Amino acid sequence: MAVGTTRAKRRLGRHVKPIVERAGLKPAEVAALVKTSKDTVNRLLSGDHLPRYPTFLAIMTVLRATEAELAEGTALWERANVDAVVVEHASTLWSGYLRFRMDEGEATGERSLDPALIPGILQLGEYAEELGRRSQALTAGKGWTAQAAAERRERQRLLSRQPHPLQLHALIDEAALYRTVGSRELMARQLTHLLTVGAQENVTLRLASFDAGAYGAHFGALVLLDYPEPDEPLSVYVESYNGTRVVEDKRAVGMLTAIWEEAAQFALSREQTAQRIREVRDARYG
Template structure:
């Protein structure tokens, strides 16, 4: 699977570039809107990445106004605007992921740090485990479950593609102990977890019950970081209705500190592999 462009990230990057260009030109949003004779909220939507499409003529007008004369820079901004309209593979699973989807950010993430308190993280799940997990939720129709399993299988390809994402996982012991489906399903999941943890781009640390109280006694969350400096980190928190994305710098920093603290309370990767192997043993004898 090739690295896929994220239209959402392209919109965020284009917005950041245009906002910086306006700042460099020492113009206020009011001045820009007045000079271009735009509706009051048009520029705000562009600068906050709230519009999916920035028309070529609108982009040209902004670049002219901001005195962006370098041809390469103008071409790069047009390329960003064009890529922001391209749909990723996840668009075919729109009913699964919703309008603002997690794979939209995962596609270009360089590093993902995940704390999971209850279940194996989606990127490390086997299809059988995912299916058993979903059967306990609202989507119990076989077709609906199958679609969600297929979508999750496609998501995890970012771990094994060329130039894969770096995944750092802190996993509460409860996620290993909670049975999903049969013993065979759980045994296969533990084998898969151990296999994936051996990959050079993946670290898995277990946070055992014996650690007692720790900093991450909160909802599960993921922090995604990106290779481009303009693409600021973002936090994803899964909810009953889909998910919540946090982009505020202070909130992202707080979750980053929480993750680091959880890592400090967790077992090392070597100790964690042994811990998972010990969980696996009784499953294989059942």
């Protein structure tokens, strides 16, 4: 069973929470009736922990869940009890980034906005390794630089996943094309890689050009993840010096979604983007 929070555990927590509220019981009161700890109940509701099934069944019983609620809860518990996504090199990843990787592995769609660098899912291994060497204080431990290329390749396999490849709509600030990471030769290969991946049917690659002026994402990269279930809220992640973190406040989620949509409104088209990337590659790194 996956350690820590997973999307399936959070779905289960959202299912149980209104049943607790309807019962008029506090988590500590539920715990006392079930003869378990308050932390167990709280972590079930937050999606941070999956209790053993007998404990879960006892919780649903004291809450007087209906047969339909118990059946749905059991199905969600069984889903959460299975490792939905296995992330290689997990020990080298920050907890926030690991959560992002697990969510990304279950997502059907990803919208990203990167104001400074090529997005991770589009980075060549050499590009990622160079970033690791230049920012060792921000990586999650020893060995990350050596494993960065493999980690990026693992993410990129989502774009060719069958039968449902990840649908990627990446907005990249034009400045990322001019920020030389590694050698000029590496940047030429990286931009060629962007053109190759950007030609895939499930990938939409667009530039926030210099001509568009300022926009709301100059504070770090932004990723929005969509899921197949119609009732599942999107996941919003932002990057900063403190690493990757999830944003759960509804107001903040709405604001960040609006920032992405505004940037998309003024971004170059796919065709214009491909032409600009070729021009920069040939003029600056050719």
